[in-house]
Amino acid sequence: MQAITIKMIDTAKRDIRKLKLEELKAFFVEKGDKAFRAQQVYEWLWQKSAKSFDQMTNISLETRDMLKANFVINHIKVDNMQRSTDGTIKNAVTLHDGLVVESVLIPAEKRITACVSSQVGCSLACKFCATARLKRQRNLSVDEIYDQVAAIKEQAEVFFGRPLTNIVFMGMGEPMLNYANVMAAIEKITSPKGLNMASRRITVSTVGIAKMIKKMADDNPKFNLAVSLHAALNETRSSIMPINDTNPLEELAEALQYWYQKTKSKVTYEYVVWKGVNDTPTDAQALLKFAKLVPSKVNLIEYNPIDDGEFQQADEAVLDMYMDLLEKNGITTRIRKSRGKDIDAACGQLANKS
């Protein structure tokens, strides 16, 4: 029985990027080759983001054939690239099993930001978000997250002649519900053996799952945390974000205090102001009170309408009211204009429409 099991594992082609460097070394040694070969292949797989074994030109043909017989590289495919009039690029990314996610390159004066997905679809059901309409199908693997960043890094260089500077986990899905893979992908993205990007240029955005924020704080993160707050009164927040029923603001606040105590890193709140939802001075006061709990800043983000028009962005005067109150009380607040709206690439618009 055991012999059969071993044989099956031996013959199945594994995704080579599931192997750690040590495991790859062991594989080569077992095949009578040098451990050093693993290092070369590993470099192709991660640093050079090779899509096929044939790209590995410093590896002998014989070794490449041996690798092909044993492994596959499940590299993502960027099938469709749409460009916005503002320069934003939206990628439709096909995964090895045919599922599709989206990732976005956002160029700005001083930065180029990659906005990447962490899950296929999303399970959170935020009422204002287009991705919420897609059923959550599965988590992305470490290499699928990594590949999105590598692809955008290349696009930044090719189309803009500039390096990728920032990464935000603000695409499809909830990073905290694919925690292990997101953390491992960040590890690879920041590693000199990977893309060698700076951790402090990475922001993970969450709907606000208290126990995961605490867990993350314990894992000594060096990246930034953003929380999609949108309302600082439980009743309002629950009415637009079902997650608030099981993760009320008190628990979120406690988790964020824990986060700050451990990391000494400011929290960014993402907040959209909608007509008739959270557009009164009481709502703004509640946000101020919440924002004062831990050192934080607030991004008032522009609403990107999704199809049925149930939600409408509040008037500018209301945004000014928020801005004045927060700034007067020492909370750094920015109004964030959307990018890539014409191609449905803006926050909350990712829904695999193209």
Ligand code: SAH
């Ligand atoms: N699940 C994570 C990551 C998604 S980030 C999170 O919730 O943070 C996407 C951001 O866009 C979130 O802040 C989300 O609340 C916001 N968003 C969703 N729909 C939007 C819309 N239609 N217009 C503007 N922002 C939206």
